[in-house]
Amino acid sequence: MQIYNRHLTDILIEKTKKNGIITLIGPRQSGKTTLIKSILPKLTGLDTAYVSFDDPDQRLRFRNSTIPAMQRLKAPLILLDEVQKAPYVLDGVKYLFDKGETKQSTIILTGSAQILMLRQVQETLAGRTSMLELLPLSMAEINGTSAKECLIQTIWENSRFEHALASKLAFDNMDTIRAKEAVRDAVLAFGGYPPVVNAFDEAEKKDWINNYRKTYVERDVPDAGGVGDIEQFIKIQQLLALRTANLLSYSDVARDASCSPNTIRRYLHTMEITFQAFLLKPYHKNRGKRLIKSPKIFFADNGVLLNITRGGITPGALYETFIFSELLKWRAHNHIDMELLFYRTSAGMEVDFIIEGQGITIPIEVKNTAMVRNTDGRSLMRFLSEFPQTARFGLLVYKGKEVIELSPKIFAVPDFALFG
DSSP states (O other): OOOOOOTHHHHHHHHHTTOSEEEEEOOTTSSHHIIIIIIHHHHHOOOEEEEETTSHHHHHHHHHOHHHHHHTOOSSEEEEESGGGOTTHHHHHHHHHHHTTTTTOEEEEEESOHHHHHHHHHHHSTTTEEEEEOOSOOHHHHHTOOGGGOHHHHHHHHTSOOHHHHHHHHTSOHHHHHHHHHHHHHHHHHOOOHHHHTOSSHHHHHHHHHHHHHHIIIIIHHHHOOOSOHHHHHHHHHHHHTTTTEEOOHHHHHHHHTSOHHHHHHHHHHHHHTTSEEEEEEOOOOTTSOBOOSOEEEESOHHHHHHHHTTOSOHHHHHHHHHHHHHHHHHHHTTOOOEEEEEEBTTSOEEEEEEEETTEEEEEEEOOSSOOOGGGGHHHHHHHHHOTTTOOOEEEEESOSSOEEEETTEEEEEHHHHHO
16 A cells, blocks of 8 residues: 655644644545554654553553553653543543653654534533544645645745746646546545555546445544434435535425524534534625625545445535635645635625735635636636735636636636645
């Protein structure tokens, strides 16, 4: 199985030098254990002590004597995997940290089910831990492109559009472009979970995704709590997945599912805390405009999404979900402090994504097409005219092969050039 260079690795290495506590969360099978157990020790050269709480014997040992068990883990790098299955361990970590017994070590906690991790971390390790997220593989990680080589990262760091760099990336040799487009098409159809990316053929990919979803429903959902009827949960998950990249109306979904809106909210919360679905909030900065206040819903991985819906997603919604996923991975794996939003007025003017942070606002429009026209940038132009102080340029992401200046400050950029 190929092991990929994860963009989060450099950030994780820097944090291990500070001898503190790091909490690494993310969905099941996103590569957390591989990163901390196989990659990190080799790159840091540190001796490690590893405990997986997937092992029931380890859970029992730590439950009966947490402090002594922790004290026996004498290593510069202490790895506690799947801690959400043994949340009582966090009290021991806090106790030893506050006493100074762990000051010569870095402790890394990992967890898949965000509900237990976040509640316990906030109550027990508040102010003592750094929180990091590892999501499935991004296009750049699959291509072997470093974070610094990604155009989106360069744009963010320099607060401006790098036209020369964008053109260079887009006008690579055709073999390289075809290879990157092939990666794009594979992630678009099957998602980015490492076992799927490494799978030999399409049948093996689909089989893994099917088993993943089965395990998620049978194990992760009950562990997260709040779900009393698994069959009803599956039905609601399907109804929500069919709405990916669209505005969410709880009442509409509740009507189709023959249940209450509160049930939809509760089950969607379970999907959120297990990293399967995300709500995108609207951008509200222009008080003079009548703006849509409902969120948009997105599912995190295209492969899982298509498995849930049995392919019943429009190509446009599928492509927009893919771009959302790449933006999410870029933010998480580079530990970027920014908000990801969308913009829509009651009159129907919409910009698919808004990136906001460090004093700048970047509107992004998504087009599921290999060709674009100047008129495709109209929504971006209107957004720039409404927010001239912070929005200095706009991007249109599409499936083409070249960077095109649609109008002053509006640039069409191929997805493989923007995301690596």
